[in-house]
Amino acid sequence: MIKLRSILIGASMLAAVSVHASDGVLDIVAPWEVGSTDPAKAGYVYTRLQIGETLVEVNDQGKPRPGLAESWTISDDQLSWRFTVRQGVRFHDGSPLTAEVAARALQRALAKPGMLAVAPIEAIGVDGDQVVVRLSSPFAPLPALLAHSSTQILAPASYNEAGEASQVIGTGPYRIERLQMPQKLSATVFNDYWGETPAIAKLSYLAAGRGETRALMAQSGDADIVFTLDPASQARLQRDSRLEVHGVAISRTLSLKINAGHPFLADPKARQALSLALDRRGMAAGLLRTPEAAASQLFPPTMGDWHLQALSGAERDLEQARALLAGLGWKADDKGMLSRNGKPFTLTLTTFADRPELPLLATAIQAQLRELGVALVVNVSNASEIPAGHRDGSLQLALVARNFALVSDPLGTLLQDFGPRGGDWGAMNWHSARLGEILQQLLQETDSQTALGLRQEAARLLHRELPMIPLAWYQQSAAVSSKVAGFSIDPFERSYRVSDMRWVQ
Numbered sequence: 119m120i121k122l123r124s125i126l127i128g129a130s131m132l133a134a135v136s137v138h139a140s141d142g143v144l145d146i147v148a149p150w151e152v153g154s155t156d157p158a159k160a161g162y163v164y165t166r167l168q169i170g171e172t173l174v175e176v177n178d179q180g181k182p183r184p185g186l187a188e189s190w191t192i193s194d195d196q197l198s199w200r201f202t203v204r205q206g207v208r209f210h211d212g213s214p215l216t217a218e219v220a221a222r223a224l225q226r227a228l229a230k231p232g233m234l235a236v237a238p239i240e241a242i243g244v245d246g247d248q249v250v251v252r253l254s255s256p257f258a259p260l261p262a263l264l265a266h267s268s269t270q271i272l273a274p275a276s277y278n279e280a281g282e283a284s285q286v287i288g289t290g291p292y293r294i295e296r297l298q299m300p301q302k303l304s305a306t307v308f309n310d311y312w313g314e315t316p317a318i319a320k321l322s323y324l325a326a327g328r329g330e331t332r333a334l335m336a337q338s339g340d341a342d343i344v345f346t347l348d349p350a351s352q353a354r355l356q357r358d359s360r361l362e363v364h365g366v367a368i369s370r371t372l373s374l375k376i377n378a379g380h381p382f383l384a385d386p387k388a389r390q391a392l393s394l395a396l397d398r399r400g401m402a403a404g405l406l407r408t409p410e411a412a413a414s415q416l417f418p419p420t421m422g423d424w425h426l427q428a429l430s431g432a433e434r435d436l437e438q439a440r441a442l443l444a445g446l447g448w449k450a451d452d453k454g455m456l457s458r459n460g461k462p463f464t465l466t467l468t469t470f471a472d473r474p475e476l477p478l479l480a481t482a483i484q485a486q487l488r489e490l491g492v493a494l495v496v497n498v499s500n501a502s503e504i505p506a507g508h509r510d511g512s513l514q515l516a517l518v519a520r521n522f523a524l525v526s527d528p529l530g531t532l533l534q535d536f537g538p539r540g541g542d543w544g545a546m547n548w549h550s551a552r553l554g555e556i557l558q559q560l561l562q563e564t565d566s567q568t569a570l571g572l573r574q575e576a577a578r579l580l581h582r583e584l585p586m587i588p589l590a591w592y593q594q595s596a597a598v599s600s601k602v603a604g605f606s607i608d609p610f611e612r613s614y615r616v617s618d619m620r621w622v623q
Contacts, residue, residue, distance in 0.1 A: 143304075144321040144602070144616060147332050148345040149472040151300035151325040155276075156283045158230040161267035166614045167323055169305060170270035170288035173201050173220065173249070174261045176610055180526035182261040186215065186271055186289060187249070196256035196562065201249045201264070207312045209273035210293035217244045223271045224249065224264075226281065232268040233525060236533040256562035259527035265612070266525050291316050291617045301325050317604075317620035329474025336361060336597040343602065343614070347595040348474035349407035355597045362598050366607040369420050369523035370592035371413060372479065374467075375504070375516040378585055379547025382463060383514075387442045389584040394439035395490040396483065398432045402590050405478050411590040415581050418591035420609070421522060423573040429581065439490055448491070456491035464493040469517035470501040479589065480517050505542035518543055519592055523610050532576075533557055536585070545585040553579050 146167075154160040157170065164170040175185035187201035207215035221244045227234050228242065238254040251260065263269065273287035286294055291313065292305040303323040307316055324341070326332050333351030335341040337358060347355065347363070356363045374392070376383050383389060398412040414432040417424040440450075448456040448463060456463040467483065469476045477498050484494040494515075497503075507513030520535070520543050522528045535544020536553055556576045563569045580586070598605045604619040 142318075142320055142621075144318050144343070144619065145324070145341045146321060146343045146345070146614060146616075147324045147326050147335050147341040149325065149327055149329075149332070149474075151327075152297065152303050152323070153300045155286050155297075155299075156230075157270050157272065157286075158227065158232045158268045161270050162611075163303070163323070164286050164288060164290075165267040165270055165612055167303065167305060167321065168290040168292050168613060168615075168617055169286060169294055170267070170272060171290050172265050172267070172270050173203075173224075174265040176262070176265045176526040176612060178609055180523065180610065182265060182526065185265070186220065187264075190261065196258075197253045199251045199253070199260055200245070201251070203247050203249060204312065205247070207289050208310050209275075209289055210287050210308055211273055211275050212310070213273050213275065215271065215289060217247050217249050219274060220271050221249045222274070224251075224269060226277070226283075227269045230268070233263050233266040233530055233534065234269055236530050236537075237263055258561055258563075259525065259529045262525040262527040263530050266530075267612070292321060295320075314617070316617035318616055321616055327472055329471075333597070336599075339599070342599040343605065344597045345594070345614075346473060347597060348478075349405060351474075352595055352597075353407060360600050362600065362605075363595065364598060364605065364607055365593045365595045366609055367418070367420055368521065368592055368594050368609050368611065369418060369528070370519055370521040370594075371416055371418060371586075371588050372475070372517070372519050372590040372592060373413075373416065374483075374587040374589065375508075375513070375518050375543070375546060376548070376585055376587060377511075377514050377546045379511070380465075380514055382465065385446055386583050387446055389587060391439040391442040391490070392487065392492070393584055393587045394435045394442070395487055395492075396587070396589065397434045397486055398589055399434075401479055401482050405482060406475060406590055408590075408593060411593065413588035413590050415577065416586055416588045417522065417528075417577055420591075421528065423570050424522075424528065424577050426574065426577050426581065434486075436489060443490070450491050454489075454491050455493060462493060463491060464495065465514045466495045466497055467515040467517060468497045468499060468503055468507060468513060470504070471498055472501055473519050476517050476519070483517070483589075508540070508542050508546050511547075513546060517589075520544070520586070521611060526610060529557060529560055536580075540585075548583070548585040550579060550583065 152163050172185050173187040174182045177183050188204045190201040192199050203217045221242050224242050237257045240254050241252045243250045276283050276287045278284040291311045293308045295306045296304045305321050307319045329348040332344045336344040355361050402412040403409040412432040419425050447458045469480045480496045487494050504516045522531050524531050535541035538549050540546050556572050603622050
């Protein structure tokens with residue numbers, strides 16, 4: 119009763135601040151809070167709502183295409199890139215986009231932790247109407263990094279005297295009308311947009327963390343588009359004739375992030391044992407309602423050359439898991455629980471509720487590992503606790519959903535996740551010199567067959583060492599009102615594509 123009451127209260131509160139489609143406003147609801155005006159922290163919200171734009175865009179096949187840069191070239195030594203800035207573009211405050219303004223925005227992005235920092239950039243300068251990026255070594259995926267939301271180009275007036283973005287003045291087809299952090303944003307069409315004028319003139323965005331609340335808003339008509347549905351809600355909403363439920367496989371993997379420096383988890387055999395104890399097929403079918411989502415490896419089939427076609431491994435094998443741990447000195451008591459040298463095999467698993475499937479999966483993992491003899495404490499907290507725990511060393515296990523296509527070339531994400539110091543959402547206290555060599559070689563490899571071999575070797579290494587234990591491959595889902603036409607899901611999650619939509623007459 120308490121849970122149902124909290125859901126209904128949450129839905130009514132969100133509905134109270136919602137603007138209905140009858141007012142000509144497209145209401146979008148998603149889990150992600152608008153926590154900052156800084157592109158490095160919350161830039162994805164502004165690019166998804168088409169408020170901010172980047173020099174480079176990406177098509178559905180992951181190939182870079184012109185954005186605010188109409189073209190680009192690379193020098194013969196691959197150390198200098200020139201991006202020609204599109205002419206006639208204005209920011210939402212009326213100021214013009216120039217190469218100088220774009221370069222300054224990228225310099226700010228480079229100075230902050232983020233995707234651009236993985237590139238070996240020596241300098242970002244200007245030559246006429248071109249932004250010139252100079253590198254210390256070749257870096258083939260640079261255009262893909264410049265499509266990341268943290269590199270969006272904002273007007274000079276967006277920044278305060280300290281150089282921090284205190285407001286978001288972009289170049290996109292929509293401009294912010296009102297921002298109420300961290301929950302709500304409203305925007306209206308920008309009449310001086312350099313591209314085509316959208317058919318939908320106004321939009322509203324609400325951050326609603328509870329999956330049940332989002333589903334209720336879709337069903338009640340308080341939202342026109344609701345992203346990230348839990349499996350039970352998705353099945354229920356599919357039966358509603360007023361809604362259309364969309365799903366697209368994306369390059370996101372649900373995984374266990376492992377603190378490989380923890381004495382219980384340092385040996386790869388211990389990580390393999392935990393992996394073997396997990397019933398991936400059961401969780402995919404019973405909790406995610408998508409049996410084919412069971413992950414035999416870290417990289418899903420959508421990642422092409424990184425996916426190991428011949429590999430199986432989604433099957434559970436408790437006996438082999440027990441044997442591996444016995445070989446490491448773990449012994450079971452009369453209740454089947456493991457200990458070694460007087461210390462029980464107890465770990466804390468941290469996850470968050472922004473993705474509604476994560477707490478459900480965490481509970482299932484807790485029960486499955488208990489069968490192995492491992493006592494798991496589940497901590498459902500804020501998503502920010504995971505990077506914080508990574509940095510201060512306190513994290514033991516985390517259940518996360520990692521998008522390997524944060525940029526269209528996964529190299530940028532892999533360099534961030536599996537570098538010498540690991541990554542907030544990647545490896546922790548684990549590093550492979552060979553993997554580092556492979557990723558560096560791929561940065562400048564031009565032969566497709568050689569590159570394929572390197573990607574397959576990297577995938578095999580990660581599968582063998584398991585610094586991240588894959589559980590399931592993810593599908594992005596959305597419920598859309600029948601009043602809306604032209605909806606589609608961006609497989610790279612860069613944009614909600616509102617400018618492609620229109621009201622059904």
